[in-house]
Amino acid sequence: MEPPLLVNTEDIAALYRELSQFPSLSSACIGPEITTQYGGKYCNIYTEWSQRDLERAENVKFCRQYLIFHDSQSIVYSSPSGNCTEIKGELLSRDSPSGAQKAVLRKTSNNKGEEKQFLEVWEKNRKVKSIELSALEKHGQVYEDDQFGCLAWSHSETHLLYVAEKKRPKAESFFKAKAPELSVEEELTKTEQGDKAIKGEQFVFYEDWGETLVAKSVPVLCVLDIESNNVSVLEGVPEHISPGQAFWTPGDTGVVFAGWWHEPFRLGLRHCTNRRSALFYVDLTGGRCELLSDDTKAIWSPRLSPDQCRIVFLENMAYGPHQQCSRLCMYDWYTKLTSTVVEIVPRQSQGEFTGIYNTALPERCWAADSQRVVLDTVQRSRQELIVVDMRSGSVCSLTKGSPLGSWTLLTIDRDLLVAKFSTPNCPPRLMVAFLPPAGKEAEVNWVCLEESNQIQEITWNIHTLHPPPEQDNTQYAGLDFEAILLRPTEAPEKVKFPLVVTPHGGPHSVFTISWMLYPAVLCRMGFAVLLVNYRGSLGFGQDSVASLPGNVGTQDVKDVQFCMEQVLQKEPLDPQRVALLGGSHGGFLSCHLIGQYPSTYKACVARNPVVNIASMVGSTDIPDWCLAEAGLPYDQSALPDPKQWTEMLLHSPMQYVDKVQTPVLLILGEEDRRVPPKQGLEYYHALKARGIPTRVLWYPGNNHALAGVEAEADGFMNIALWLIQHMKL
Structure with a gap:
C-alpha cells in the first residue's frame, strides 16, 4: 500500500515555510555574577540566534537574554528576560573580562551603498566609543570569519586585538594624467603616509584563502588603544605566515596566534584542518616572534586557561584527509613544554570513546579550576559533550545519560555550561548546567532554558x-x-x-x-x-x-x-x-x-x-584533495603525471x-x-x-x-x- 504523500506545490511551500522558521542557536556568553542583598547569586546569559526570513531572503540575527539564579553548584531558578531583539550590522562582539564593557565590530552602508566598518565600545547604558576603522587607513577590511577572525580584550581592558587585511599600496594607470607638482615638503609627507600610487599595479592578482574566504589574502594583527583611539599593526609576524585566532598573553606583553603557511601558494582553508600551521608568540615591545609548537603539523583553536598558565589547542597531521581524528594538546606558558593530552584513537573499543573530531573549540572551554577542558565531539552518529582532565588525559561524557541527540557546547564560564541540543525531530533547545566537581561529571543536571516542540510526525x-x-x-x-x-x-x-x-x-x-x-x-x-x-x-x-x-x-x-x-x-x-x-x-x-x-x-x-576529479584538480581551491582521495601523493611543486590523471578519472x-x-x-x-x-x-x-x-x-x-x-x-x-x-x- 502506498502512503499519502504531499504533492501539491502550495502545500509543500507552506510546510517548508513552517519548518524553516525554527531558529538556529549560534552563540552564548555569560555575564558577571551578581550577589543579591539576601545572599543569592544570579547572572545573565546572552544568546544569539539566526532564523530564515523568506520574505527578506536573508538570515535574520537576533538575541535573547535569560536570568539564572544559582548557588554555584545548581540552578535554583531560570527565566527568559524579555523578548527577542533583532541584531543589525554586528559582525563580531565580545564582552570584556570583567563584563563591564562590550566591543562590537559593526558594518554600515551609506546612501551610495559604500560599506564602512566601525569598532564600538559600549559601557552600561551607552556607547562610549565609535571608531571608523576604514577612515584610519591602517589596514583593509576587518576579518569577521571564524577561521582567522577574533576580537580579544586585553586583560587590562585597555586594548582590543583583531585581524584585518593588510593595507595594499594604491595603484593607478600608466596613463593617468599627472597631478600638479607638489613642494618638497608635501612630497615627503605624502611618501611618509604611504599615499604615493604605484603605476601598473591596478590588476595584480592577490591570491586568497578560497571557499568562504574570498578576498582574504594577507591577514595582519591589529591593536586598538581604547584611550587614544590609535590603531597599530603588529610587526614581527613572519612573511610566509598568515596569522589568526589571536589572544593576549598573560600580562598583556604580547600576542599568541595560530599561523598558517601560505607559501608557495594558498590552499583552501575552510573545512580543512590539515593545513600546515603552528602556534606563535609575538612580543609587543621588540616585535620578536617565537614558534611555540611543532611546525610540521596543523593546529587550530588555541585557548588560554583562566589562571593564564596553559594553552589548549587541537592538532592534526598536515596534509592527507582534510578532516580526521585530532589530538588535544597543551602548551605550558611557564615551563614552555608541550604535551599531548588526548591521542588519536585508531579504533573504537566496544562502547568506548572514539576520539576528538572538532572544527573549533568554543572560545571559552576551560573549567574554573584550569585543570579540565569541556568540548563537543562527534561519537559515531552522535555529537556529545566531553570533559577532559588535562593532567591525566581521562575523558568523561557529560551527555551519556542525557536524552539521545546531538549536543554542542556554546560556552562555559565559572563552571556554568551553556549548550545546544537537538535531534532529527526536535529543533534546537538551549540547555544549561553546572559542571560537577572532578570525578563526578556524570552527575551533571541539565536544565532547558528555551524549549522547542518535538515533531511527533x-x-x-x-x-x-x-x-x-x-x-x-x-x-x-x-x-x-x-x-x-x-x-x-x-x-x-x-x-x-x-x-x-x-x-x-x-x-x-x-x-x-x-x-x-x-x-x-x-x-x-x-x-x-x-x-x-x-x-x-x-x-x-x-x-x-x-x-x-x-x-x-x-x-x-x-x-x-x-x-x-x-x-x-x-x-x-x-x-x-x-x-x-x-x-x-x-x-x-x-x-x-x-x-x-x-x-x-x-x-x-x-x-x-x-x-x-581529473578535470577538477586544476580549478578547485583544494587540488590536494583530488590526489589524496584518489590515493595519490600531493606535491605543491609538481604537476600530476599522465598515470595520475588517469587514476583520478577512474575514481x-x-x-x-x-x-x-x-x-x-x-x-x-x-x-x-x-x-x-x-x-x-x-x-x-x-x-x-x-x-x-x-x-x-x-x-x-x-x-x-x-x-x-x-x-x-x-x-x-x-x-x-x-x-x-x-x-x-
Missing part, C-alpha cells in the same frame, strides 16, 4: 551496518558504519514509504542525530530519508577515516548501496521508489550510484557534485555516464570555489548528449554550501517536485 533510528566479507577493507579490516533513518510516524499497516538516500559530503564528514531542515521537510511530506555515514566518516576512529583515500568511488559507493539494501529489508520502505540526494562528495556518490546501479534509482539530485562518476538511466537534477552555486560549477555542467552536457532527462539550477551569489536563503528555499522546492515527478508519486 517524524520517527528516527540509527542502523549499524557490517559490510559483507567481500567488501571488507583488508588493510583496515572489521570496520562498521552507521546510517540514520527518518520516516513518517503515522502510517496504516503495510504502508511502504518512498525512500530518499542521502550520503554526506566531505567525504570525511558525518551526519549526526541533529535537526536538519531538508530531511525534516521531506519526512513530513511522506518520504523516508536515509542519511548514510559510510566508512571514512568522522567519529568512528582514525582507521575508518584512513580506509577511504584511494578507495573513493568503490568502498563508499558499495557502503551506500549495501546500506540501502539492508534498510529496505528491515523497514517499511518501497524498493520500487528509491531516489538519491547528495551534495559535494555526496553528489559524487549519487552520480556514481546511478552509473554503477542504473536500474535501482528512479531520481537523482546532486548539489555542487564532484563528477570528474570519478564520469566514467559510468554511458550507463546512466536516472533523471538528474543538478543544483549549482555560481561562486563555488570548492567544486567549481563547471563540474556540474560537464556532467549536464554528458547526460544531455545521451538523452537522459536532466536539469540545472544555477544560483548566482552562492558558494559551495548553497546556503543563501533564497537558493536554499527554491532549491528545496525544485528537489521536492523533481522527486515527485520522477518517482511517479
Whole structure:
C-alpha cells in the first residue's frame, strides 16, 4: 500500500515555510555574577540566534537574554528576560573580562551603498566609543570569519586585538594624467603616509584563502588603544605566515596566534584542518616572534586557561584527509613544554570513546579550576559533550545519560555550561548546567532554558551496518558504519514509504542525530530519508577515516548501496521508489550510484557534485584533495603525471555516464570555489548528449554550501517536485 504523500506545490511551500522558521542557536556568553542583598547569586546569559526570513531572503540575527539564579553548584531558578531583539550590522562582539564593557565590530552602508566598518565600545547604558576603522587607513577590511577572525580584550581592558587585511599600496594607470607638482615638503609627507600610487599595479592578482574566504589574502594583527583611539599593526609576524585566532598573553606583553603557511601558494582553508600551521608568540615591545609548537603539523583553536598558565589547542597531521581524528594538546606558558593530552584513537573499543573530531573549540572551554577542558565531539552518529582532565588525559561524557541527540557546547564560564541540543525531530533547545566537581561529571543536571516542540510526525533510528566479507577493507579490516533513518510516524499497516538516500559530503564528514531542515521537510511530506555515514566518516576512529583515500568511488559507493539494501529489508520502505540526494562528495556518490546501479534509482539530485576529479584538480581551491582521495601523493611543486590523471578519472562518476538511466537534477552555486560549477555542467552536457532527462539550477551569489536563503528555499522546492515527478508519486 502506498502512503499519502504531499504533492501539491502550495502545500509543500507552506510546510517548508513552517519548518524553516525554527531558529538556529549560534552563540552564548555569560555575564558577571551578581550577589543579591539576601545572599543569592544570579547572572545573565546572552544568546544569539539566526532564523530564515523568506520574505527578506536573508538570515535574520537576533538575541535573547535569560536570568539564572544559582548557588554555584545548581540552578535554583531560570527565566527568559524579555523578548527577542533583532541584531543589525554586528559582525563580531565580545564582552570584556570583567563584563563591564562590550566591543562590537559593526558594518554600515551609506546612501551610495559604500560599506564602512566601525569598532564600538559600549559601557552600561551607552556607547562610549565609535571608531571608523576604514577612515584610519591602517589596514583593509576587518576579518569577521571564524577561521582567522577574533576580537580579544586585553586583560587590562585597555586594548582590543583583531585581524584585518593588510593595507595594499594604491595603484593607478600608466596613463593617468599627472597631478600638479607638489613642494618638497608635501612630497615627503605624502611618501611618509604611504599615499604615493604605484603605476601598473591596478590588476595584480592577490591570491586568497578560497571557499568562504574570498578576498582574504594577507591577514595582519591589529591593536586598538581604547584611550587614544590609535590603531597599530603588529610587526614581527613572519612573511610566509598568515596569522589568526589571536589572544593576549598573560600580562598583556604580547600576542599568541595560530599561523598558517601560505607559501608557495594558498590552499583552501575552510573545512580543512590539515593545513600546515603552528602556534606563535609575538612580543609587543621588540616585535620578536617565537614558534611555540611543532611546525610540521596543523593546529587550530588555541585557548588560554583562566589562571593564564596553559594553552589548549587541537592538532592534526598536515596534509592527507582534510578532516580526521585530532589530538588535544597543551602548551605550558611557564615551563614552555608541550604535551599531548588526548591521542588519536585508531579504533573504537566496544562502547568506548572514539576520539576528538572538532572544527573549533568554543572560545571559552576551560573549567574554573584550569585543570579540565569541556568540548563537543562527534561519537559515531552522535555529537556529545566531553570533559577532559588535562593532567591525566581521562575523558568523561557529560551527555551519556542525557536524552539521545546531538549536543554542542556554546560556552562555559565559572563552571556554568551553556549548550545546544537537538535531534532529527526536535529543533534546537538551549540547555544549561553546572559542571560537577572532578570525578563526578556524570552527575551533571541539565536544565532547558528555551524549549522547542518535538515533531511527533517524524520517527528516527540509527542502523549499524557490517559490510559483507567481500567488501571488507583488508588493510583496515572489521570496520562498521552507521546510517540514520527518518520516516513518517503515522502510517496504516503495510504502508511502504518512498525512500530518499542521502550520503554526506566531505567525504570525511558525518551526519549526526541533529535537526536538519531538508530531511525534516521531506519526512513530513511522506518520504523516508536515509542519511548514510559510510566508512571514512568522522567519529568512528582514525582507521575508518584512513580506509577511504584511494578507495573513493568503490568502498563508499558499495557502503551506500549495501546500506540501502539492508534498510529496505528491515523497514517499511518501497524498493520500487528509491531516489538519491547528495551534495559535494555526496553528489559524487549519487552520480556514481546511478552509473554503477542504473536500474535501482528512479531520481537523482546532486548539489555542487564532484563528477570528474581529473578535470577538477586544476580549478578547485583544494587540488590536494583530488590526489589524496584518489590515493595519490600531493606535491605543491609538481604537476600530476599522465598515470595520475588517469587514476583520478577512474575514481570519478564520469566514467559510468554511458550507463546512466536516472533523471538528474543538478543544483549549482555560481561562486563555488570548492567544486567549481563547471563540474556540474560537464556532467549536464554528458547526460544531455545521451538523452537522459536532466536539469540545472544555477544560483548566482552562492558558494559551495548553497546556503543563501533564497537558493536554499527554491532549491528545496525544485528537489521536492523533481522527486515527485520522477518517482511517479
